[in-house]
Amino acid sequence: MSKPTPLSGFPEWLPAQRIIEQRFLDHIRRTFELYGFASLETRAVEPLDQLLRKGETSKEVYVLRRLQADSTDSSDASLGLHFDLTVPFARFVLENAGKLHFPFRRYQIQKAWRGERPQVGRYREFTQADIDIVDRDTLPAHYEAELPLVIGDALAGLPIPKPTVLVNNRKVLQGFYQGLDLVDPEAVMRVVDKLDKIGPAGVTAELSPLGVTDSQARLVLGLAEISADDGSFVDDVRKLGVSDPLLDEGLAELAAVVEAAGAHSPGLCRAELKIARGLDYYTGTVYETQLAGLERYGSVCSGGRYDNLASSGNDRFPGVGLSIGVSRLLGVLFGENALSASRSVPTAVLVAVSAEEDRRSCDRIAAQLRARGIATEVSPSAAKFGKQIKFADRRGIPYVWFPGAEGAADTVKDIRSGEQVEASAGNWTPPAVDLIPVVEGTFN
């Protein structure tokens, strides 16, 4: 076969990058579990009608068929790959409601697929790390305040630029637009969502065909400009002179989110009243997350509250969720050369082999080290020691172990410093910093 080439939009990390990704995922998972979120994995496919319920993303769905399915066989005809983890989760909750305990907290770390045009940090296949809390019938608003704290802890432990979770509440926008007597608040929201792209003049121009007057547009833009990392934004909104019961409700919820975050991690959250989020299943708090200095790449963690995504007959499961775009986060940081791993393998020790007939005893040394949690490889061949040390050096393996010749003690060499000491496989341990690869960010 000819040499294969990469597929645009389907990123694959090299081993050292994958070590970084694993470190990120392990830390994210650990944080989610410390908050009591249970892991879930859903299948990669959903019935197509499920995926297309909300219309907007239909263009991005990958449809499946079995290669050998004959044209009269319609059994698989309606499956597509999921484009996020929220829609499958809502379906899972409805399907298994009788077997789950509510409120149900789950995390889900999986791939999703969208047939979008690829660009930096935007892929056709990508990994998401989601948390959601759903309850039966009603969902207390305090969960909308809790979720950003979880994400804050998850991101705070990673070697990345400072994250800021931007928060808004759909009720604030909806209520404000209602208070202004705008005819189609949803359409207005979609225009305002483009503010950063098309600017205030562009927004005003696009609002005009929706029957929004210039003075109304000024108020819509006035609301969108409001931003604060404490509850002070409520007064700013009041000053615009618009009133509506839904607006009041939204402002109270939004203030609670910002204040809870301020108590937990000062500076983590900021009320940003221009945020609307594209997906139209959100009904309350909405979130986006920017990294300091990398705002141009868009949000690396988004979500919101949804009241109508999971419902069937009289069963209704309102929820709130946040999703870390792990592939986008890594893709952007790899692109900036902002992350490094100290080695490309988990291995801490290479056991040198002085003759092929010694391999079995080298295996026993390796087994002793592994039994004590030290990742160990045995050298691939009984080449000259210089070549074996080079094997370790190329991969960043810090130690080479030399089995002692008959009667003599084993020695272990730190190939970075050249220091070589006597050691026994039954009790030697490397410094903690060498036990697993060191992952670092140049932003910190």
Added chain:
Amino acid sequence: MSKPTPLSGFPEWLPAQRIIEQRFLDHIRRTFELYGFASLETRAVEPLDQLLRKGETSKEVYVLRRLQADSTDSSDASLGLHFDLTVPFARFVLENAGKLHFPFRRYQIQKAWRGERPQVGRYREFTQADIDIVDRDTLPAHYEAELPLVIGDALAGLPIPKPTVLVNNRKVLQGFYQGLDLVDPEAVMRVVDKLDKIGPAGVTAELSPLGVTDSQARLVLGLAEISADDGSFVDDVRKLGVSDPLLDEGLAELAAVVEAAGAHSPGLCRAELKIARGLDYYTGTVYETQLAGLERYGSVCSGGRYDNLASSGNDRFPGVGLSIGVSRLLGVLFGENALSASRSVPTAVLVAVSAEEDRRSCDRIAAQLRARGIATEVSPSAAKFGKQIKFADRRGIPYVWFPGAEGAADTVKDIRSGEQVEASAGNWTPPAVDLIPVVEGTFN
């Protein structure tokens, strides 16, 4: 929407089952890393021509298309979901050979998809955990002996029935059939592979159209009956009176595999000369793995050596790999009700809330416990304590934390024993056995 129903062949685990799966995957991954295997993930899709190179599995491939791709747009027309992790790995090696260090040891834990008819332990979507070692140009045979030891360690740490790795070598079969002057050794191998299904008479009958005489068939069956957990099988083969240089080579390699395994874990490996493996890219050692008492469900870990899977022009990367069928393993054991988890959430402690206005201080207690690695949830509401304890009990959360009223000390209650003691969130720790869910098997 109406209540959704499961899709046949696309299993989804409930939270307690998923905790078991995670424990399995964590242990498998840990073992792989202790042996120095680097993690890799490849994209879910491959060009269709790559997937169909070996023909045999073509009927099982899922083909993708973008829902909105117009019929003249052929850019995505040729993508399919991978049906194993070996073919994508071979492609990855060729694509990235210049950036990898050889011999290259990698593990890969991912989903794969096959449009097969679903049955117990056989799914359309399933998780595999693979290890492979590839080298440039030549691959030392000692790796064929090492891989089953890794798998042995990975499986030995799981609460499952005793595994036995059945080993054969394609060279033994090929050489033996050549020595017998059989015209089409490959075809004979495929028939012998069905021995357990169709019996000796069935094999003889199917061999006849291939020009195999009855006396030749007796020898073919005689070879297939040989089985030993030490090197003694070599003599048994010799007694059949067939000789061929390739047979000699295969017997020496196979004996080395069985003997290395015997030294590491007595009883782990058995030479079983009827094993051939369906996929025709294997060229040396082949492996299958049975669980004691569950042999009828087939192999839970299979693989072999392949010399021609990854080659391009003058570049050739022979490899050897083994793949744990994680979904099959779990599906079979779940079906037998043979595995349990002590709870369905990671949570060890529930902090009780006596009034909604105390939630913020309950959050602080939870944060203190989490900071010391104790998974903690705060109660969803300030319901009566009996109801909050029930919330914990339903999920298997062992401890409920009661914040002390003004001035009084906090207390923590083991809701299984009823024992309640004074405690401080800054230093209380549950017994290690309660820190994470206990996963057990009823086979051990």
